[in-house]
Amino acid sequence: MNNTGKTFNEKDKRRNTALHVAVENNHQDVAMFLVGEDGSGSTSHSTNNFGKTPLCMAAETANLKLVKAMVDKTPSSTADTNSDLLETILRKMNSADLINSTDQGWMSPLTLAAYMDNFVAVRILLQEFLADKGDENQLLPIHVASKKGHCRVVEEFLNHCPDLRESRDHEGRNILHLAAMYGRVDVVRYIIGKRDLQVLSKQRDQSGNTPLHIAVQNCHPKIVKILSLFDAYERGNLNSLNDAGETALDLAEKTGKLTLMALNLANAPRSEEQTVSKETQDSVPKSLHNSDNPMFSKECVNTLLLVSTLVVGITFAQGFTVPGGYSDSGTPIFLQRCLFQIFLICNTVAMCGSITASIALMWAQTYDPSIIYATMRFTLPVLGVTLTMMSSSFLAGVALTVYHVSWLRIFVYAMGLSFTVFLVGLLAPLIDLPVSYETILTRAILFFCFDLLMFVSGYN
CATH class of the missing domain: 1.25.40.20 (Ankyrin repeat-containing domain)
Known part of the structure; x- marks a missing residue:
C-alpha cells in the first residue's frame, strides 16, 4: 500500500x-x-x-x-x-447557471457557504451572487448564517450589503430574531454592539414578538440577559406586548427560572392584565393544573419530604454528638468557644427549618393545586436556608476540632466561606424576590447568582 x-x-x-x-x-x-x-x-x-x-x-x-x-x-x-x-x-x-443552481437540500452555493461558515467562499461568492436572493421560505443566506451563529459571515454580508439588516423571513423575523431563537450569543452581541443595527431589537415578527420575546420563548437565558439589560435603557422594549398581549416577563413565567431571573435583573414589567392577576392572586397559574408539570408532581413533593426528613434526623443526631464531647459535669467542653456557639445556632436553625418544611409538605399530599403552589413557594426557600445552616454547622464543628492546627483551621475557614457563597448563589433564585431591586449590593448578589447558575447549567 x-x-x-x-x-x-x-x-x-x-x-x-x-x-x-x-x-x-x-x-x-x-x-x-x-x-x-x-x-x-x-x-x-x-x-x-x-x-x-x-x-x-x-x-x-x-x-x-x-x-x-x-x-x-x-x-x-x-x-x-x-x-x-x-x-x-x-x-x-456560467454565472447565471451557478446563481440558479441548488443542491439536494435546495441550498444555493452562497447559502451553503454561509451554512458551513466558509468565510472566504462567502467573500468570493458575494461578487457574483445576489445576497438578497432567498429560498421558497424567503430565507436568505444571511438568515442561515445568523441561525448557525456564524458572526464573521453575518458581518461580511452586512458590510457588502447593509440593506440586508432589514430583510425578513416568511414569518417576519429579522436576523436578530433568528439569532435569539437559536441561542447564538456571539451574533446577538455583535448586533447589539452596532449602533446602526440596534433598531433590530425593536422590530416585531408576524406574531408581534420582539427578539426578546423570542429568546424567552425558546429559553435562552444568556441572550435574555443581554437583550433585557440593553432594553433596560429603553423601557419601551421591555414594555412591548406581542399580539397575545404579553410582555417578555409574562412569557418567562411560563418557561424557566433563569429567563425569569434575567428579566427581573433588568426590572422588566408585566402587562397590566398580568399585574392585576399577580397582585390579587385570584387564581393559581394554569401550569399547576397540568399533571405533567414535574415541579408540582407527586414525585417532586415526596422527594422534598424525604430530603427534609433526612435533615431532621441528621441535625437531631448532630445536636447530641457535639464536637469535643462533654466534660465530667455533663456540659460541652467547647461551650464557651465562639465556633461552638455558631455550630449550635446553625444546627438548631436547620433542625427547626427541616421540621417546618416537613409539616408543610405533608399538606401538599392533598394534591390540591392551590395548596401545592403555596407549599412550594414556602418550602423551597425554607429548605434552602436549612441546607445552608446544616453545612455551616458542619464546617464550624470541623474548624473547632482542628482549632489548634493553624494552617488546617485557615483552610477550613476558606473552604467554608467559598462553599457557603457558592451554596447561596445556587439557592437564592429559589426565593421569589420582588421585581425591583433598589440596592447595588442586592443587584450585585443576584447578578453573581445568575452567572453562577448559567455556568453550572452549561449555558455558557
Whole structure:
C-alpha cells in the first residue's frame, strides 16, 4: 500500500503526477480511478512547474464530476482555504447557471457557504451572487448564517450589503430574531454592539414578538440577559406586548427560572392584565393544573419530604454528638468557644427549618393545586436556608476540632466561606424576590447568582 502511495506522488520533468497527466489528456476513467485510490487526497493538491494542481486543472475544464470527487477526498482544512479553486470555477462556468443552481437540500452555493461558515467562499461568492436572493421560505443566506451563529459571515454580508439588516423571513423575523431563537450569543452581541443595527431589537415578527420575546420563548437565558439589560435603557422594549398581549416577563413565567431571573435583573414589567392577576392572586397559574408539570408532581413533593426528613434526623443526631464531647459535669467542653456557639445556632436553625418544611409538605399530599403552589413557594426557600445552616454547622464543628492546627483551621475557614457563597448563589433564585431591586449590593448578589447558575447549567 505504501508503494502505491509513492507511485501516485512520483513526478516527471514537468513535476506532473499521474493524475496531472490523466486530467490534462481528459482520461476521465483513469483520473477517477486515481482519485479513488488516493486515500489522503494529497495528490489532487500537488503542484507542477506551472503551479497548477489536478483539482485546478479539472476546474478549468469545467469537469464538475471530477472536481466533486477530488473535493470529497480533500481534508476540510484544505478545502476551506482553497479560494483559487473557487475563483477558477467562477471564471470558467456560467454565472447565471451557478446563481440558479441548488443542491439536494435546495441550498444555493452562497447559502451553503454561509451554512458551513466558509468565510472566504462567502467573500468570493458575494461578487457574483445576489445576497438578497432567498429560498421558497424567503430565507436568505444571511438568515442561515445568523441561525448557525456564524458572526464573521453575518458581518461580511452586512458590510457588502447593509440593506440586508432589514430583510425578513416568511414569518417576519429579522436576523436578530433568528439569532435569539437559536441561542447564538456571539451574533446577538455583535448586533447589539452596532449602533446602526440596534433598531433590530425593536422590530416585531408576524406574531408581534420582539427578539426578546423570542429568546424567552425558546429559553435562552444568556441572550435574555443581554437583550433585557440593553432594553433596560429603553423601557419601551421591555414594555412591548406581542399580539397575545404579553410582555417578555409574562412569557418567562411560563418557561424557566433563569429567563425569569434575567428579566427581573433588568426590572422588566408585566402587562397590566398580568399585574392585576399577580397582585390579587385570584387564581393559581394554569401550569399547576397540568399533571405533567414535574415541579408540582407527586414525585417532586415526596422527594422534598424525604430530603427534609433526612435533615431532621441528621441535625437531631448532630445536636447530641457535639464536637469535643462533654466534660465530667455533663456540659460541652467547647461551650464557651465562639465556633461552638455558631455550630449550635446553625444546627438548631436547620433542625427547626427541616421540621417546618416537613409539616408543610405533608399538606401538599392533598394534591390540591392551590395548596401545592403555596407549599412550594414556602418550602423551597425554607429548605434552602436549612441546607445552608446544616453545612455551616458542619464546617464550624470541623474548624473547632482542628482549632489548634493553624494552617488546617485557615483552610477550613476558606473552604467554608467559598462553599457557603457558592451554596447561596445556587439557592437564592429559589426565593421569589420582588421585581425591583433598589440596592447595588442586592443587584450585585443576584447578578453573581445568575452567572453562577448559567455556568453550572452549561449555558455558557
